[in-house]
Amino acid sequence: MCAIDLGREVRTGRGLTDAGRAARERLRLRAVARFEGGDSNSRLAAALRVSERSVERWRRA
Structure with a gap:
């Protein structure tokens, strides 16, 4: 999955930052x-x- 740098945070194609995925x-x-x-x-x-x-x-799962 490609990451897109939007300046302050990096989002993946699913819309979550690394911190968001960790929280999930x-x-x-x-x-x-x-x-x-x-x-x-x-x-x-x-x-x-x-x-x-x-x-x-x-x-x-």
Whole structure:
């Protein structure tokens, strides 16, 4: 994936900076721990302030 330098920050084709991707990965790892605890997708999405669709994708991965 190519990075585009926009002056202050570098964005990739997906629109996230390196810091944004790192923050998203930290959320995903928190979700994994809660999957093991038996939380539902809706409860987990609300707790992490993400969409249920994101939680569904993380659970399938």
